[in-house]
Amino acid sequence: MSSSFLAIFLAMAMALSSCAAARFDEQFEASWALDHIIHDGELVKLKLDNFSGAGFASKNKYLYGKATAEMKLVEGDSAGTVTAFYMSSEGPKHNEFDFEFLGNTSGEPYLVQTNIYIDGVGNREQRMDLWFDPTADFHSYSILWNQRQVVFLVDETPVRVYENREKEGVAFPGDQPMGVYSSLWNADDWATQGGRVKTDWSHAPFVTTYGDLRVDGCRVGGEAAAALESEVRRCSASESGEEGRYWWKDPVMQELSVHQSHQLMWVRAKHLVYDYCADSSRFPTKPAECGR
Numbered sequence: 001m002s003s004s005f006l007a008i009f010l011a012m013a014m015a016l017s018s019c020a021a022a023r024f025d026e027q028f029e030a031s032w033a034l035d036h037i038i039h040d041g042e043l044v045k046l047k048l049d050n051f052s053g054a055g056f057a058s059k060n061k062y063l064y065g066k067a068t069a070e071m072k073l074v075e076g077d078s079a080g081t082v083t084a085f086y087m088s089s090e091g092p093k094h095n096e097f098d099f100e101f102l103g104n105t106s107g108e109p110y111l112v113q114t115n116i117y118i119d120g121v122g123n124r125e126q127r128m129d130l131w132f133d134p135t136a137d138f139h140s141y142s143i144l145w146n147q148r149q150v151v152f153l154v155d156e157t158p159v160r161v162y163e164n165r166e167k168e169g170v171a172f173p174g175d176q177p178m179g180v181y182s183s184l185w186n187a188d189d190w191a192t193q194g195g196r197v198k199t200d201w202s203h204a205p206f207v208t209t210y211g212d213l214r215v216d217g218c219r220v221g222g223e224a225a226a227a228l229e230s231e232v233r234r235c236s237a238s239e240s241g242e243e244g245r246y247w248w249k250d251p252v253m254q255e256l257s258v259h260q261s262h263q264l265m266w267v268r269a270k271h272l273v274y275d276y277c278a279d280s281s282r283f284p285t286k287p288a289e290c291g292r
């Protein structure tokens, strides 16, 4: 296949799947505090007050794919609040990919923390600020996951990549089906300026608003172990499937393009404020996945 044909094909596949973008209730359900989840036309809102935060979860689990949330974060004084958008598997050896948006006092910038858990172990935090005000408008935040890489994207700009280097003995979050989650809660013991700024409840309720929510992934159902096994085999087969159905595995999705690599370099140079890989007081020995 020529690369331009492939590009057209991919664009078509993506257009098709976004037409099929299911409405919130088809793909998601409240996971706690039902009365703090508000449906407002096409939008969904999570509300945090001094009584409760709220969260929702995908009804299905997925093995590889891409999850995207269009979000407008808590505006004004959001200090102490955290909005999270993440994928996670279950159990003590779970894998997890996190976006955590740490609120701030009015006019001060949000920080975006990302983290990756593999086999139940996290401690892979990075923090960045953004090149726009995430409270003024909707922006898209995505997690792309295939067997070659995990990519965190903001408005389709890659902000973090975790490559598969299993061949070199570096752990990679592989074949565990994951759910997609989002929540808003009070974390004023640590979130804002290291926990020094507390949530000001006189400014409640705090609200995060969701536009489109999309999960394109290989769905894993089946309660019976045998069924689950065969679905895991199907989803983790290396090909992108009939008619490119599993487009997140296509060759162009397996590594960043040159353009994307440049974008990532720009983000790291201009917006990264913390990287565990560079924190030698926490990690006197550099974690295996950090640099070659």
Ligand SMILES: *[C@@H]1O[C@H](CO)[C@@H](O)[C@H](O)[C@H]1NC(C)=O
Pocket (backbone or CB within 6 Å): 050, 051, 201, 202
């Ligand atoms: C929560 O906030 C409301 C409105 O400000 C206030 O009336 C109420 O006493 C607060 N409740 C608690 C448990 O702090």
Ligand SMILES: *[C@@H]1O[C@H](CO)[C@@H](O)[C@H](O)[C@H]1NC(C)=O
Pocket (backbone or CB within 6 Å): 102, 103, 104, 105, 108, 109, 110, 111, 191, 192, 193, 194
């Ligand atoms: C909040 O604003 C302060 C001052 O600009 C900044 O140092 C901090 O990184 C911001 N974010 C958080 C989550 O504290």
